[in-house]
Amino acid sequence: MNQLRSVGIIGTGKYVPEKILTNSDLEKIVETNDEWIVSRTGIRERHIAAPHEATSDLAYEAALKALESAGMKAEDLELIIIATITPDTSFPSTACILQDKLGAKSAAAFDLSAACSGFVYSLATATSFIKTGMYNNALVIGADTLSRITDYTDRNTCVLFGDGAGAVILGEVPEGRGFQSFDLGAEGAGGTLLKLEAGGSRLPASAQTIEDKKHFIYMNGREVFKFAVRVMGTATERVLSKAGLGKENIDLFVPHQANIRIIQSAMQRLDLPEEKVVVNVDRYANTSAASIPLALVEAAEEGRMKEGDTVLMVGFGGGLTWGASVLIW
Ligand SMILES: CC(C)(COP(=O)(O)OP(=O)(O)OC[C@H]1O[C@@H](n2cnc3c(N)ncnc32)[C@H](O)[C@@H]1OP(=O)(O)O)[C@@H](O)C(=O)NCCC(=O)NCCS
DSSP: OSSSSEEEEEEEEOOOSEEEHHHHHHTTTOOOOHHHHHHHOOEEEEEEETTTOHHHHHHHHHHHHHHHHHTTOOOGGOOOOOOOOOOOOOOOOSHHHHHHHHHTOOOOOEOOOGGHHHHHHHHHHHHHHHHHTOOSSEEEEEEEEEEGGTTTTTTHHHHOOEEEEEEEEEOOOOOTTTEEEEEEOOOOOGGGGOOOOOSSSOOOOOOHHHHHHSSSSOOOOHHHHHHHHHHHHHHHHHHHHTTTGGOOOOOGGEEEOOOHHHHHHHHHHHOGGGGGGHHHHHHHHHHHGHHHHHHHHHHHHHHHHHHHOOEEEEETTTEEEEEEEEEOO
16 A cells, blocks of 8 residues: 555635625625624625525535646546535535536545534545545535525624635645644534534424524624634644644645634734735635635635745634644645
């Protein structure tokens, strides 16, 4: 078996739905205003899926671009992982639906559930498969359609979320490049701070669960904020130390795009200047598992990384979970 190969990103793609929902659009729906949303979150607008678009459709568009950028055919894919908490259906998995749409007949396919940390969890999973020689490549996608589980009468949450998908193709890269370290973690005890209660085996869908609005995201914003600030710092420090690097080695910081204030607190702790940080929360809001890959892919498209740069990704989310990774581009 081909052991411990270097694994990195060999193709990238992204997709956001066409429709844009601005802060002033939201002012017409709930008691809020642009000033509040921008000053508390940094968000100005978000993209919202059309009624006919489901998560696999967003993932499909991003996947086509990633395949093209890698110069690969779908038939060559060996593994597909989709990080999502808004799958098309409970089963079949969104990854299986995508496998069929792409015609990726040789690929194993599964979904991974770790909320906003899902993309980094999926990168770690796919990297391990490729490192050990079990597969030679993988399509890893973060895709979510949070608008489908957002209560647009609740101003505490409806201003925060958007839809999108980011895709990467992983494969073998020259020694010294690619993923250097991962730091994944969970604090299940905090699970009730951010959740969607109904529709599972604990509380199946019923007229009552619909009336009680239990098919929408519930969030304790203040507690999640504290958790986020804490783990963004600790996970970053741990993943750097696992890679034998320090914060001065970071060339590009790609944080989960939930709230500009959370990103700024990480920048302060790590002494990072603005030019080393990717921020697009203003245009996409929090797209859950799609957030980090959308930021990473956009930065790649803008030419912000050059060969050999140290890229640090870090995210947090429901579970509660976190995930961080150091990648040499
Ligand atoms: C949600 C969040 C933006 C709220 O910001 P905040 O500064 O903590 O605001 P607070 O919760 O203290 O609320 C302040 C006031 O604004 C109000 N408010 C909430 N949403 C509002 C909105 N959209 N427009 C206007 N006012 C709003 C609240 O009702 C509250 O009013 P009150 O004091 O009269 O009760 C912030 O807590 C946050 O970003 N948390 C983390 C969320 C996150 O990252 N989630 C995703 C995890 S992956």
